[in-house]
Every structure is written in structure tokens, then in C-alpha cells.
Amino acid sequence: MSLSPYHLHWSDALIKRVELRLRQVHASLEEFYRQKNYSAVAHATATAEEDAARRQQEEGPISSVGSFLLRTCVHSTPFYETQVEHGVGADIALKIPEEVCSLKDIHDGHYLERRQVFLRKLEKFMGKYNAQMMRKATQASAAAAAKGEDDEEVETEGPERRSVVQWDLRRVPVGGSFVNTEKELLRVYFLRPRHGATRREVFHVDVHLQPISLTGRIASAAAIRKHPLYSYLVQEDGLMTVHLRRLHELYSKNQSLVRATVFLKCWAYHVGLMSRTSGHPEGLSGFHISALLLRLVEEGLISPNMSEENVVRAVWVQLSRGFTQNASHSSGQEAPIPAAEERGEVAVLRLAGETMNLLFRTSAAFFQNIVKKAAEEALQLSHHSEVFVAVPFQPLQLRLDVCFTVDGLRDHFAEADSTPIAKTTSVAWSPSAQRVQAIQRLVEEALGARSSYATVWRRSHDSVHVAVRLTTEAEGRNRLTRGPAVEDAEAVERFNAFWGKDVTSTRQFPDGGIYRCVLWTFDEDAGANTTVALSAATVMRRVLEFALQKHLAPSAQVSQLLGGLEGALAERVGGEWRDAAPMMQKSLLEACRHIEAMVAEVPRTALPCKVTSLDIIAPSERHTATFPVRPHLALTYTTDDLTQPNFAGLTTEPTIEPVHGVLTIDDKNKIPDTPEAIAAIKGAICAQLSKVLQEYYGDDKKHSRSRSKRSLKREEGAPQQETQPEAQKFRIRTSCTSHSVDIIYKGYLFRLYIAHYREVSLLKALQRESEAAMIERKLFWSVQHAKFLRTVAFGHHSYAMAARLSKRWLSAMLLLEFVLPEAVELIVANAYLGSNPPKTSVGGFVRFLQLLATHDWSSPLVLPYSVDSRLQADTAELVRTMGEQQGMFIATPYAPMESPFTVHTPRPMIVHRVVQLAKSALAVLLAQLDGRETLRCWEGLVFTTDPATFDFHMAFHPHLLLQPGRLLVPPSAVTNIPSAAGTSAALSPFLGPVSVGAATSSAASGPQPPRIWQLDELEEDRSRVYLTELVEREPTAHVVRSVRAVTRDRCMVFYDCLAPHGIYVVTITPAPMREVCVRLHNDILRVSHGALLPSPSLPDVGAAAGKAKLEGKAPSKAAVKSAGRRVIAPAAAAKADADAAAAEVARKSSGKKDEGARPPKRRRTDDADEAAGATQRPYRLQGQRRQAPTHAAAAGKRDRAPGPANTKKEVRRA
Incomplete structure (x- = not known):
């Protein structure tokens, strides 16, 4: 985004208003001098150097400071809204009379103390003066109304009466800092009533104070050498008008x-x-x-x-x-x-x-x-x-790599704040600044080699900001603080005294040196079987907190600025809210490497074609999945030890997320160039690969002897390989379809697809473009994308967390299904490929929002890389003009001529919406960075969409929420759930054999956790059917597809695809909004068959419409009108939903356990309970699978001609 045009000329109306406010403030200052009987005459200056000051003294005690119009032209950045909130100011200088502070007081060092006393008196007087002005204006208005003045006379006096507004007087630090105990000035804000509310005008007036005179005992070079701080503070006030007049003469x-x-x-x-x-x-x-x-x-x-x-x-x-x-x-x-x-x-x-x-x-x-x-x-x-x-x-705060907030320092600054600044010899810093510098030295010593620069400044009276520039991200994540060599006894003694002998230890390094060190262990390591890979910000925060509590204040608490954003990634793991990624990343990587080794060891003669490569394309493998794939209980055996690290983060949710991979084959032109032949060979490879892997590594007993013999031969032939004995500790189970192979290993389900290099070109030659594009993106571009981002993710540790935050934000904004996750990863990677990459996840996420808000998406986004960027930009621009409805074009190193993940989506309308949401989120983040206005639960405000922007909202039935632990507001936080009026017991295709009324009545307590069967608890055939029902089970996505198919031309439907909780509807119609919303709402209720609950903003209309339909009458206009108001203006409900989500996200980010969470999976001690679960769960799964068609035509056919359900046999326990 280019610099917005700045203008040096103001409108006449604005200039008149500014002059009016200046006259009002000027009149109040003159009245203050008159009532106090202050004298404006000062002693003559001692030297000729202050002739300009003498001339000003002759003009009077009040003077304008510099050029007001020049001072105001500073707010023209792409984010100018954040600067306008501060306002722009005009300046007036007022001399402190000799009766308050004489030259002797200034020379004796009492100027700052007398100045503060005078400022408080002036503030009190101006408050009373403004109150008196308001009373006079009110009485004049009442008198004019009582006399019954003519309309013309009232009209002429109206502007003059409206010119008297309320003043908001504040004492603010000099220099623009948040806390400055040296000097303050009086700032006058003007509050104007508008539309029943009080709003602050953009400009304000600053009242500065000046000494009556400057002499050589203050302004000479010798005086400054002797007491620099005091002299500079006095000169800053005394020479203010001189400096700004010189600037005015230059610029004019x-x-x-x-x-x-x-x-x-x-x-x-x-x-x-x-x-x-x-x-x-x-x-x-x-x-x-x-x-x-x-x-x-x-x-x-x-x-x-x-x-x-x-x-x-x-x-x-x-x-x-x-x-x-x-x-x-x-x-x-x-x-x-x-x-x-x-x-x-x-x-x-x-x-x-x-x-x-x-x-x-x-x-x-x-x-x-x-x-x-x-x-x-x-x-x-x-x-x-x-x-x-x-x-x-x-x-x-964002310019440096990471910024921390240190709270609990009131006692540390109490003495410095209460000590007045005196005329002290050779003092260049105030007592408060000296305390801050002491903290900065402590911070630099604690961080050591982790930081190249650190700065500290006060945020409030009991907290400070600590901004740090990291040496490298890897150094910031280092848990080892390396001290001096043991030979330096004096340095070792200082090191032990700083950290404490109880935490220091002596270690020898590979270069042979022996050093005194500190190896840090943190609370995040509790319960983990290995050292958790923490971010640089977390490690530095823990180290800083330890040092500050030991040497500064035991009550010091260190938190990362904007660090609460990571709470949006918390999900339900066991009995607490936490981020599951650090728990299972190691186990997933080991499982992926073992699967790759298994496939690589398959004999070449066992498959009809050569397997050239196996690439895992799942985002969880490169650590960029918003909610990573976790081991599932249904993919384990009863004999497995679930306490091992391989099963960390085990889930029992009624859905299984597979880990996708792509097998690339090379047939050496032996397969005919026909789609049928390629499909046949792919199916044969799937079947044969599944058979071979099951034979070598499966749990089938009849192959155990041959498997062991071959394993022994491989071990004898390659004794250096250690992956095979490790893999043999776990059994695998394989199955296949005509296009994929499923491998169950260590609680994960790996789904491998077969990619043939000639399939895409063949489909394009047959003019099957859509099918070719889908296969190319899924099997070819995804592989290149995974390889490219794997280097970025493993080179920058914070990139993965930043990409996860970005996806979660887009999903919370209900737009992730329109902007593919791969495109989001590329947009985040743009900042990490530049010359100054972010070193924290918060910095990466803010850069992502800034790029969305500032980039011109009508031109391509070219990622920085070694190839000539100008050539790539020209090529991308040429390709970009081919698609007018393409909202984004991202040129990457692996696809500089194409943008495979933005070809069909998002459209320009969606991109425009994303840009507006990014600007809104940035406004919240920058307001929090500002520090002057602390927002409560601001993390939830960033990750909460405003329901008022939609026409109405309908929640999913609680039984459809398969992963409620991922919601920003879980169902346990919802107290009132509406029920569908007039619904009867029916076999819902989404809920199974349960009535809608019974389901909604029990929704308040939430659905009971389902019974999860392990692999050896069911027979193999039935277990395969059971797992098929669980894999990629998304009932909410099917509901959305069905609703969109029926209401395609009437509305747009949005939902959170990562953590669905309901749909948000925007109508597309020129007709009146009220009637359209009512009809659309009732049609969606009918199509959903109870899967969607009635909108809380349309209860009366829904009931009235249902009753009128049964009686054959039109619904009441009063009911429609009252409900229409709730549709058009649901501000109160929207605010309540946003507050609830904000509070819940803030609670998750605190890391505390949830007391009212869903009860854990029950222990299997009662045979009766197990039998009950065995008779209920498979019926529901099979019923859902049987009654959930994949397209809307089948749904309509079923609605027209319902038939009896062919239930399968009951699944018995193996």
C-alpha cells in the first residue's frame, strides 16, 4: 500500500473551530492569572544570549508555540487510524509567575517541584472554569427557550452556544512517553455531544509551562557540565518558544x-x-x-x-x-x-x-x-x-524480535517516583531512568549471548517493557546458559552469585573446554518423556523471570506481549487445555520415518512398477497443522502400553484424521496411455503393496514364520540399520482401495496415494481439465509444496506456530474453506524468506495480517528467493491476467509460472473480505501494543467474528460436534440451547436413530462420550468397517453441503471448518430482508432434519410460521416485524457471543485446567457397560454412513421416497 496523500491545507471550518478552542483556553488562562493576581513581569536576563527570551517576556505570560498547522501534519501512514486516536495538538505556553517560582528558586534547584504545584493549581482552576461555562450556556439556552425567541434568532445564536463544550483535563508526561516522572503538561480534550453520546474531538490543546527567565547559572556550558539533567529540563521549557519560532521561520x-x-x-x-x-x-x-x-x-x-x-x-x-x-x-x-x-x-x-x-x-x-x-x-x-x-x-515493540511485559515492580519504583529531581552534580539521568537502566543491565546479563540488543522502558507505574533483538532464533531457544571457563575463578564466582550455586553446574564441551553453565528445565517439561522443543520467546521469558525474581523483586511476573494469541491453538487433551503439537511431534516424525523405511525395503520384484519416492504431504508432518494429528485409541491394540511416549496426546474422539502421503511410480512407458490402464495399475500397486507390508510387518499369525525369517536375513545383510528392529516392536495393519493404501501404525493411520507422472498430461489431452487440475494439485503440487515448506519450517522454528495461528484466525473468520491452507502457509512464508525474518510466532502472525491488509492483491505476490524476482514478477503478471476471477496469485520457487493453490479460490469478493478482517484484527493488536488502553480479553476479540455482519446464525446440534475440545467456546460454556418447535421423532441422516426433541432436550448436559473399540476387540472385517466409518468423518461438512445445494441462489453460508459450531447466513435477494430471512431460516431447518438448531434471533417467527403452516394461514405481521428487528440489529447478542468467546480464549491461554470439562472416557470394568456400548455405537455409525449421501441429489431423492433402512448385523465383541 502506498503512502496515503497528505495535505498541508486545512478547511476554513476546521481552522475556525481550532481558533475558537484556542481562544477559549487562552481566556481561561488569562482569568486564572487575573484571579490569582499573578505578575507577568520578570527580572532581566543576565546575558545577551537570552534576548529572544526577553522579547517574549514583554509580550505577556501566554504565547502560542510554533506553527500549529505544521505540527498536525504527521498522520499519514497506511495505518493512520491508529494515530488519529491519539489526536493532534495545538500548543500554548504559560509562564510560571515569580510569586510561584522565582529566579532564586530556579537557581536553588526547586523549579520542577514548584512547577508541579503550579500545574495542579491550573488544572483545578480550568476544571471549575469549564464547569462555569457549561452552566452559563445551559442557563442561556433555557432563558432563550422561555422567552420564545424567533426561529431566526435562535438559529443565529445556535452555533455560538454549541461552541461551549465540556473539557477533559489530563496531566500527561512531556515527550510522549507513557510514564515520565520528570515533568508533565496539561492536555485539554474537547468532548462534543453527538447522537446521544459524547465523542472526543480529533485535536486537543497542550498547555506548557515556562520559567520566567533563563540565566547563565542555568544555561551556560559550565552549569550544564556541573548539573546536566536539571539544566536541560529547565532549558527545555525556557527555550521552547525560541526553538519553534526558528522552525517556523525556516519552513515558512x-x-x-x-x-x-x-x-x-x-x-x-x-x-x-x-x-x-x-x-x-x-x-x-x-x-x-x-x-x-x-x-x-x-x-x-x-x-x-x-x-x-x-x-x-x-x-x-x-x-x-x-x-x-x-x-x-x-x-x-x-x-x-x-x-x-x-x-x-x-x-x-x-x-x-x-x-x-x-x-x-x-x-x-x-x-x-x-x-x-x-x-x-x-x-x-x-x-x-x-x-x-x-x-x-x-x-x-514489533521492530525488535520479541517484547516482554514485566509486572509487579511497584516497590522497585516507589522510592524513585517519590524522590523529586534536584539540582544534583553530574547527574545525567533521573532517578526513575536510573532504575530502568539497572533493570536493563540485569536483562542483558541474564540473556547473555541470546540477545544482541535489549532496551527497557516503563509501561506504567508498576510494569516495564523489555524489547530484545535476538542473535539468532536457535540461540534464543538454547536452554544452556554458558558461563565462564573454570580457570577464571573470579568470573566463576560472579556467575555462581548471579544464578545461584543450586542451579549452576560444570560441563565439558566438544572442543575440550570446561565451563560453568546453567541447564534450564521448565514447567512445560512436566509429564513429558522428553525435552519439549520450546520457542525462543518461552525460553527467554522463563530465564528473565528467574533472574528478575532473584535480584529485583520476588513478585516480578514476565509475560510475552501478545503471547496470549497462542491460546487459540489449545484443545482438549485429557483433563486440560493445552497445545498438543509439542507432545506428539516427535512420535509422528518417528512414525513417518518408519513408514518410509518400510516402503523403501519392499523388494522391487514385489511390485509391478518401480516406486521412486514416498513423500508425506500432511501438514502435521511439517508442524503447520492448526490442530495436529494425534494417535487414536481405535488404532491401537489392547496389549499396547499407552503410557509410552509414542502415544502421547492419545485421542478418543469419534473421528480419525489420516496422515496423507504420495507414492510416485515409474512404469518406464510399459503402461498404455489410457486412463483405464493407469487406474488399473494403480489399483494393482495398492493391493500388492498392502499385501507385502502386511506380510512383512503385519500382525497376521500365519505369516509370522516367513516374516521372521526374512527379517533375520535383512538384519544379517544390513546390521547397521536400526529402524527395522524399532519398527518390529509395533504391529501394523494394512488395507487398500483402488486408489490408496491405509497403514495403521503406532496409533496413526497413514493413507498413501499413487501418483503417475503421465496421468495429468493424458487427462489434459482428453480435455478433462477439472479432473486433471484436481489430481495435479493433490498428487504433484502438494509434494513440491511440502518439500519447499519443510525447509522453511525446519529453518525457522517460529514459522510453524505462525502458520498455525494464521490458519486458526482465517477459520475463526469463517473463510478458511475459501482460502486453501497451502495458500495461507505461503503467505506466512513470505515474511520468513525476506532479509529480516520474524523470530517469534507472534511476529510472524502480525506480518501475515499486515501483508493481507497492505498488499495489492490485483498484482501477484512473488515470494523472495534466489531467482530473478523481476523476471518472475513479469511472468506472474502475464499469467495473472488470464484469470479475472482469481483473487490471488502467489509465485513460488516450485511454481513460478502458476499458482496452483489459488486458481479456483479465493474469489476477489472473498479477498476483499479477508483484507477488511485483517485490518480489524490489526487495529485490536496495535491498540494493545499502544499500552494506553488495555483491552480485556483482547485475544478473543482477534479470533472472534462479529455475528452482526450476518443475517442470522444457526448452531449445529451438539451430537454433530465430534471434536468440541477445539472450539473457542466449548459446549460446556453454553447454558441455553434452543429446541426446534414442532419437531417429531424421526430418523435423522446426521444424528442417527434419535428424535430431535430428545436430542435437544439432552443437549444442555452434552452428548456422552462414545465407546471406542480397539483393533483387537473386533473381528478384522468388522473392525475394518468400524474404522471406515470413523476415518475423515465430517457430519457438519455434509450438513453445510446439503444446505448450500438447496439454497445456492438465495444465500451464502459460512462456517468454521476447523472447529465447527454453527453456520452463518448472508441472504442474496433484493426483496425485503425480514420476510426473506424467515423463509430461508425455515427452509434450512427443514433441510437439515434437526442437525441445525433454530436461530436465537428468530424464535417467534419460526414458531409463528410453523403454526400458520399447520393451520393454513399466513404468519402474524407483528411476529415477523419483531423478529426482523432482531435479524437486522442483533448487536446485543453479537456482543454477548464475542465476550464469551474472548473470555474462553483468554482462559485457554492461561494454561489452567478446566473444571467443567467433558468427563473422561470411562474405564472398562463393567461388562454390562461394554455390552451396552457395543449395541449402540455401531448402529449409529452404520446409520450415518448409510444415510449420508455425498451429493444433494441423493438427499432429495431420499426425502421424496423414504424407504425402510437395511440395518446391518450387530457388531459383536471380538
Whole structure:
């Protein structure tokens, strides 16, 4: 997205309103001086250096500060909405009278204390003054109404009366930081009533305070050398009007410099340099940007005749060269400077003829690692305006790799906040800043080699932000803190004192060195049989928390900023909510490698064709599945030890997710080029492969002797292979169809497909394009995609979590079925393939949202890789023009000429919706980063769609929710479930032989967990039928397909395909909304056969329509009208649903166990209970399979001519 146009000219109405507000504030300040009888006359300045200050003193105690119009033109980034919330300000300077703070008080070091007392008095007076103004305006309005004035007279006085608005007075820190105990200013917000509510105007007025005079005892170089902090704080107030008038004189003569300054301010906001966006006191401000440009003009490095781009690049060049590290005066005269500046600890920026350092709050390390680095990155671009396109919006919290929030530090800052800043010798930092620097030194020592730069700043009175730039992601994930060598006794003693002798140990490394180290173990390792691979943010958070609690405050709590987003990936595992991926990743990878070894060891003579490769294409294998495939109880034996690590995360849900793989074969042109011949050979390979694997590794007893003999021969021939003995510990079971082979191993079901390299070209030659595209995407492009992303996922540990978060967000927005998961993985990978990849999952997820919101999707997205990007972009653009309805085009290294995963979906309309949702999610995240407005349960707000954007919502029946543990709000959190009115007992194709009324009446307590049969509990044939019923069982998807088939031209149906809980309907009709929604709602209820519950927003209409249908009358208009209001404006219900989801996601992210969760699977101690389960569960599974056709025509045929069900025999226990 390009930079939105910025305008330097305001409308006349806005200027008049600003002038009116300034006059009102100015009048209140004059009244304050008059009532307090303050004197505006000050003593004459001691030196001629303050002639400008004397001239200002003669003008009076109140003066405007600089150019208001120039100060306001700073809000023009692609995310300008977040800046408008802060508002833009005009400035007024008020002198502190001599009766409050005399020159003697300033010289004695009491200026800041007297200044704060005066500010509080001014705040109290202005509050009373505004209240009096409001009372007078109200009385005048009442009197005018009582006298019965003419309409014309009221109309002329109306604007003047409406000009009096309520003031919101706040004391805010100087400099834009969130917490600054040095000085404060008074900010006046104007609240205007509109439509029954009170809204804040965009602009505000800042009231600054100034000393009556500056003398050599404060402003001279010797005074600054002696007490730099106090002198700079006083000069900052005293020279404010002088500085801004100089800037005004410069910019009023040259519009090119004006536009360059505005652009630089936009750039500083965009890349996170401004203190106003992050709250960092060392950040820059708009005044610093303008003063820097003025200094370069004074030095002759910038000419007023230069173009805007040349001026911008000149500033970047000077910043990249360390311009602010030069402490000399522009006049060239040598003068004493403070010790901190002499040591190079503080950045320096002085204007000509002044001793004031404008960057006295900014450390040299911050300028070197943040500002200078941002300038160097900007210089790499070919055009200066590309900075807003090539670089996403990055507040300081996102500019660095990871940001933590440390709470519980009130006692640490209590003494520093209560200590006033005095005129102390050689003090360059305030007591609060010194406490923050102590925390920063502690953080740097604790992180050690894990970080290359860390900065700390206060977030509130009892918390701080810790932003860290990692050395590498692998180093951040390292659990070993390596200390000094044992030969250095003094360093070892310091290391033991810092960490504690109870946690340190001595270790020898491969290079022969012996070092003192700390090997960290965390709570996440509890219950795991191996060390869990934790992210870099988690490891660093634990290390920081340990160090801060030991040395700073025992109550210190460290949390990752935006880290609560990972709670959306939690699912029900046993008796707790947790992310199942770390538990089963190792077991799944081992099972995949064993399956690959088994297939590779199949003799070549056993198959009619050569198997060239086996590729596992399941997202769980590359760790990018939102909810990873877990071992299933139905795929185990009763003799298996389920406590082994291979069965970690065992699930008992009534559905099985297979792990897909592709077998590529090469027939060497022996198969005829006909689809029938290829299908026949694929079926033969499936059958033969299933037979051979069952013979070698199966549990069939009649093959045990031959299998053992062949195993012994293989072991003798290849004793170095260790995979075979490991594989023999577990039995496998195989089955096949005409196009796939199923292998059950270690609780997983592997489904292997056969890919023939000539099949796609043959189908295209026969003009069977759709079939060819489906096979090519499934069997060929998926393999290339898996290989490509496997390198990305294993090279960047945080990529997998970022991809999972992105998929979960799109699914929660009800759009993942339109944007394929492979396309989502590629969009996330775009950030990790660049020059500055994210090192945390939160950073990757935010980059994903920013790319969705800012990229122009009418042009292709070219992933960064080694091939010439310009050539690939031109080729992709040529291909992109071929499909007008293609919403996305992603050029990848394995498919630069095609975009296989975005050919048919998403359409431009869906892409537009995704972009809008991404912008909304970013607004929530950036508001949380801002820190000034803490949102409650903000994680749920990001992952919750607004039901008010749809016409109505219908929930699935609880019996259809096969995996309720994946819901953001599980059924246990729902108290009231509506029931279908007028329904009778029927054999539902989705619910089995149960009546709708009985099902809904028992829905409040939730369906009982089904009986799960293991492999050796049923006969082989019946077990195969039982497993077929469970594999890829998706009753909710079938309901959605049936509803869409019936209502195709009347509405659009959306649902969460990863964790379905209901459907959301948007009608497509020009007719009145109320009647259409009612008819559509009733038709969906009829088609669903009880699988969908009535919408809570249409209960009366549904009942009225049903009753009228039975009586042959039209429904009541009153009922339709009342329900229509609920359809059009379901704001209250939408807010309640969003709050419930937000609270549930926040609870999951906390990692606590759920007390009211679904009861665990019952123990098999009662034979009667087992018999009851055996007679009930297979009937329902078989009934669902028999009565769930795969297309809408079969459903309609069944509805027209229902017949008796041919029930199968009862499944007996093996």
C-alpha cells in the first residue's frame, strides 16, 4: 500500500473551530492569572544570549508555540487510524509567575517541584472554569427557550452556544512517553455531544509551562557540565518558544523542506522511532525531526533548493553516519560538555549558538541500534516512498524480535517516583531512568549471548517493557546458559552469585573446554518423556523471570506481549487445555520415518512398477497443522502400553484424521496411455503393496514364520540399520482401495496415494481439465509444496506456530474453506524468506495480517528467493491476467509460472473480505501494543467474528460436534440451547436413530462420550468397517453441503471448518430482508432434519410460521416485524457471543485446567457397560454412513421416497 496523500491545507471550518478552542483556553488562562493576581513581569536576563527570551517576556505570560498547522501534519501512514486516536495538538505556553517560582528558586534547584504545584493549581482552576461555562450556556439556552425567541434568532445564536463544550483535563508526561516522572503538561480534550453520546474531538490543546527567565547559572556550558539533567529540563521549557519560532521561520520560506519534514515524520512513525507510538522516553518526536533538519541546513549539508527526495535521503545518510554522536558546537568553539556526553552514552543534537542538547533523554545505544539501523534500511530502497510499501508498520515493540511485559515492580519504583529531581552534580539521568537502566543491565546479563540488543522502558507505574533483538532464533531457544571457563575463578564466582550455586553446574564441551553453565528445565517439561522443543520467546521469558525474581523483586511476573494469541491453538487433551503439537511431534516424525523405511525395503520384484519416492504431504508432518494429528485409541491394540511416549496426546474422539502421503511410480512407458490402464495399475500397486507390508510387518499369525525369517536375513545383510528392529516392536495393519493404501501404525493411520507422472498430461489431452487440475494439485503440487515448506519450517522454528495461528484466525473468520491452507502457509512464508525474518510466532502472525491488509492483491505476490524476482514478477503478471476471477496469485520457487493453490479460490469478493478482517484484527493488536488502553480479553476479540455482519446464525446440534475440545467456546460454556418447535421423532441422516426433541432436550448436559473399540476387540472385517466409518468423518461438512445445494441462489453460508459450531447466513435477494430471512431460516431447518438448531434471533417467527403452516394461514405481521428487528440489529447478542468467546480464549491461554470439562472416557470394568456400548455405537455409525449421501441429489431423492433402512448385523465383541 502506498503512502496515503497528505495535505498541508486545512478547511476554513476546521481552522475556525481550532481558533475558537484556542481562544477559549487562552481566556481561561488569562482569568486564572487575573484571579490569582499573578505578575507577568520578570527580572532581566543576565546575558545577551537570552534576548529572544526577553522579547517574549514583554509580550505577556501566554504565547502560542510554533506553527500549529505544521505540527498536525504527521498522520499519514497506511495505518493512520491508529494515530488519529491519539489526536493532534495545538500548543500554548504559560509562564510560571515569580510569586510561584522565582529566579532564586530556579537557581536553588526547586523549579520542577514548584512547577508541579503550579500545574495542579491550573488544572483545578480550568476544571471549575469549564464547569462555569457549561452552566452559563445551559442557563442561556433555557432563558432563550422561555422567552420564545424567533426561529431566526435562535438559529443565529445556535452555533455560538454549541461552541461551549465540556473539557477533559489530563496531566500527561512531556515527550510522549507513557510514564515520565520528570515533568508533565496539561492536555485539554474537547468532548462534543453527538447522537446521544459524547465523542472526543480529533485535536486537543497542550498547555506548557515556562520559567520566567533563563540565566547563565542555568544555561551556560559550565552549569550544564556541573548539573546536566536539571539544566536541560529547565532549558527545555525556557527555550521552547525560541526553538519553534526558528522552525517556523525556516519552513515558512520553503515548501520543499515542509514536505520533506512531513515525509520524515511519517517515516519515523511508520518504522517505530517515535516515542508517541511506543511510549519509550528515548524515542524521537516531531520536534526532533524538524530540529535535525534545521541543524543540517545550518551546517550546509542541506540546501533549500534541493528536491524533497534529496532532502529525505540526505537526512538518512547523516543518521546512518552517526551524526548525533558529534558533540561539538556548530560555532566551532570548544566548550565543556557533560561527562555522559563525553563518554558517548548520550546522543547529541544542538542548534547553532545554543548549549541545549535536544536529545538529552536518548541514549547513544538506542540511536545506534534503532534510529541508525532504520535509516540504513531506508537507504537500501531505490525510491524514498517505497519505505511505506517494502516495510510493514512496526511500532518499537514489533521492530525488535520479541517484547516482554514485566509486572509487579511497584516497590522497585516507589522510592524513585517519590524522590523529586534536584539540582544534583553530574547527574545525567533521573532517578526513575536510573532504575530502568539497572533493570536493563540485569536483562542483558541474564540473556547473555541470546540477545544482541535489549532496551527497557516503563509501561506504567508498576510494569516495564523489555524489547530484545535476538542473535539468532536457535540461540534464543538454547536452554544452556554458558558461563565462564573454570580457570577464571573470579568470573566463576560472579556467575555462581548471579544464578545461584543450586542451579549452576560444570560441563565439558566438544572442543575440550570446561565451563560453568546453567541447564534450564521448565514447567512445560512436566509429564513429558522428553525435552519439549520450546520457542525462543518461552525460553527467554522463563530465564528473565528467574533472574528478575532473584535480584529485583520476588513478585516480578514476565509475560510475552501478545503471547496470549497462542491460546487459540489449545484443545482438549485429557483433563486440560493445552497445545498438543509439542507432545506428539516427535512420535509422528518417528512414525513417518518408519513408514518410509518400510516402503523403501519392499523388494522391487514385489511390485509391478518401480516406486521412486514416498513423500508425506500432511501438514502435521511439517508442524503447520492448526490442530495436529494425534494417535487414536481405535488404532491401537489392547496389549499396547499407552503410557509410552509414542502415544502421547492419545485421542478418543469419534473421528480419525489420516496422515496423507504420495507414492510416485515409474512404469518406464510399459503402461498404455489410457486412463483405464493407469487406474488399473494403480489399483494393482495398492493391493500388492498392502499385501507385502502386511506380510512383512503385519500382525497376521500365519505369516509370522516367513516374516521372521526374512527379517533375520535383512538384519544379517544390513546390521547397521536400526529402524527395522524399532519398527518390529509395533504391529501394523494394512488395507487398500483402488486408489490408496491405509497403514495403521503406532496409533496413526497413514493413507498413501499413487501418483503417475503421465496421468495429468493424458487427462489434459482428453480435455478433462477439472479432473486433471484436481489430481495435479493433490498428487504433484502438494509434494513440491511440502518439500519447499519443510525447509522453511525446519529453518525457522517460529514459522510453524505462525502458520498455525494464521490458519486458526482465517477459520475463526469463517473463510478458511475459501482460502486453501497451502495458500495461507505461503503467505506466512513470505515474511520468513525476506532479509529480516520474524523470530517469534507472534511476529510472524502480525506480518501475515499486515501483508493481507497492505498488499495489492490485483498484482501477484512473488515470494523472495534466489531467482530473478523481476523476471518472475513479469511472468506472474502475464499469467495473472488470464484469470479475472482469481483473487490471488502467489509465485513460488516450485511454481513460478502458476499458482496452483489459488486458481479456483479465493474469489476477489472473498479477498476483499479477508483484507477488511485483517485490518480489524490489526487495529485490536496495535491498540494493545499502544499500552494506553488495555483491552480485556483482547485475544478473543482477534479470533472472534462479529455475528452482526450476518443475517442470522444457526448452531449445529451438539451430537454433530465430534471434536468440541477445539472450539473457542466449548459446549460446556453454553447454558441455553434452543429446541426446534414442532419437531417429531424421526430418523435423522446426521444424528442417527434419535428424535430431535430428545436430542435437544439432552443437549444442555452434552452428548456422552462414545465407546471406542480397539483393533483387537473386533473381528478384522468388522473392525475394518468400524474404522471406515470413523476415518475423515465430517457430519457438519455434509450438513453445510446439503444446505448450500438447496439454497445456492438465495444465500451464502459460512462456517468454521476447523472447529465447527454453527453456520452463518448472508441472504442474496433484493426483496425485503425480514420476510426473506424467515423463509430461508425455515427452509434450512427443514433441510437439515434437526442437525441445525433454530436461530436465537428468530424464535417467534419460526414458531409463528410453523403454526400458520399447520393451520393454513399466513404468519402474524407483528411476529415477523419483531423478529426482523432482531435479524437486522442483533448487536446485543453479537456482543454477548464475542465476550464469551474472548473470555474462553483468554482462559485457554492461561494454561489452567478446566473444571467443567467433558468427563473422561470411562474405564472398562463393567461388562454390562461394554455390552451396552457395543449395541449402540455401531448402529449409529452404520446409520450415518448409510444415510449420508455425498451429493444433494441423493438427499432429495431420499426425502421424496423414504424407504425402510437395511440395518446391518450387530457388531459383536471380538
